[in-house]
Amino acid sequence: AQRVTQPEKLLSVFKGAPVELKCNYSYSGSPELFWYVQYSRQRLQLLLRHISRESIKGFTADLNKGETSFHLKKPFAQEEDSAMYYCALNDYKLSFGAGTTVTVRA
Amino acid sequence: EAGVAQSPRYKIIEKRQSVAFWCNPISGHATLYWYQQILGQGPKLLIQFQNNGVVDDSQLPKDRFSAERLKGVDSTLKIQPAKLEDSAVYLCASSPPVGSGNTIYFGEGSWLTVV
Numbered sequence: 001a002q003r004v005t006q007p008e009k010l011l012s013v014f015k016g017a018p019v020e021l022k023c024n025y026s027y028s029g030s031p032e033l034f035w036y037v038q039y040s041r042q043r044l045q046l047l048l049r050h051i052s053r054e055s056i057k058g059f060t061a062d063l064n065k066g067e068t069s070f071h072l073k074k075p076f077a078q079e080e081d082s083a084m085y086y087c088a089l090n091d092y093k094l095s096f097g098a099g100t101t102v103t104v105r106a
Numbered sequence: 107e108a109g110v111a112q113s114p115r116y117k118i119i120e121k122r123q124s125v126a127f128w129c130n131p132i133s134g135h136a137t138l139y140w141y142q143q144i145l146g147q148g149p150k151l152l153i154q155f156q157n158n159g160v161v162d163d164s165q166l167p168k169d170r171f172s173a174e175r176l177k178g179v180d181s182t183l184k185i186q187p188a189k190l191e192d193s194a195v196y197l198c199a200s201s202p203p204v205g206s207g208n209t210i211y212f213g214e215g216s217w218l219t220v221v
Contacts, residue, residue: 009146043212043215044197045211046209046210049209086149088148092162093151094139094151095151096148097148098146098147098148099147
């Protein structure tokens, strides 16, 4: 069963515009959620995790248990934010969504 | 700090042939993972090792895939015989001992094309 859903395959925004990547999950307990990012020609790496409640590279993500969502947001997108983004849920193993490709245009 | 090392980076084989991928995790990382990433999909866990023991291999197609981590350090993933649908990127990852954070560090991946 799909446990992490990223409904948008592709997302294109202009530089300076806000960007929001959607992530919904299905899990009955208290989830541990992450966002991973893969820049062109680089390895998959952790962007942020919900338990640390930190902002990385201007990105934030809030866990909404009522809506079972963990959307990733940035108020002003930069060209260097162009990448593939994966939402992931960890219980005893890490399950990834299908990913969203973000393109930030000048 | 050296990252997770994988080899080979690229491999093209014919169906029914065999292939092996090697992974060396970050020093001191007890947990090692193999993920399969098919084009257009997110990574899918194939097998997870804790030291040299298997924690989870529920999604490993055991009729054709095998993996080992004999000395609790590096690991090998083998496919025999390969099928066309095995074409994917095989990602190795590792994480530090429990209590040191749950961050998983990924290698660059081994790209497999089965023709």
